[in-house]
Amino acid sequence: MVKALIIDDEIDICYLLSSILRKKNVLTNYVNSLKEASQALLKQKPEIIFLDNHLPDGMGIDFIDQIKKTNPGAKVVMITAYDTTTDRSKAISEGVDFFIAKPFSRDTIYKTVDHLLQ
Numbered sequence: 821m822v823k824a825l826i827i828d829d830e831i832d833i834c835y836l837l838s839s840i841l842r843k844k845n846v847l848t849n850y851v852n853s854l855k856e857a858s859q860a861l862l863k864q865k866p867e868i869i870f871l872d873n874h875l876p877d878g879m880g881i882d883f884i885d886q887i888k889k890t891n892p893g894a895k896v897v898m899i900t901a902y903d904t905t906t907d908r909s910k911a912i913s914e915g916v917d918f919f920i921a922k923p924f925s926r927d928t929i930y931k932t933v934d935h936l937l938q
Contacts, residue, residue: 821845821847822937823868824841825864827851827853827870827871827872829872834850837899852875852876853876861887867893867895869887869891869897870897871884871898872900873899884896884898884916895917897916897920918932918936920932
């Protein structure tokens with residue numbers, strides 16, 4: 821079973837994404853800060869990481885490098901309500917595989933997961 825880690829400080833988003841991903845047979849776990857994410861990445865080794873950009877203890881975009889060092893094969897999907905050209909460009913240059921603006925649809929998540937698992 822594919823494992824995913826959701827890094828988002830909004831509990832509702834974590835629950836929603838978990839529910840959507842469960843329908844795609846993806847096992848999920850979520851954390852609400854970059855500090856918790858650092859620990860979870862070492863223990864869980866997820867194949868897919870859904871990363872919010874604005875977190876209480878920092879910017880997700882600045883955490884991408886750590887994800888890639890800790891889990892080099894992991895696919896990173898940035899999800900954020902702050903969809904700017906600058907953030908999108910920086911995220912892509914840092915190595916994200918997908919950039920999804922909030923609010924997102926179930927179909928967008930399904931298509932993203934399908935593409936990542938091909």
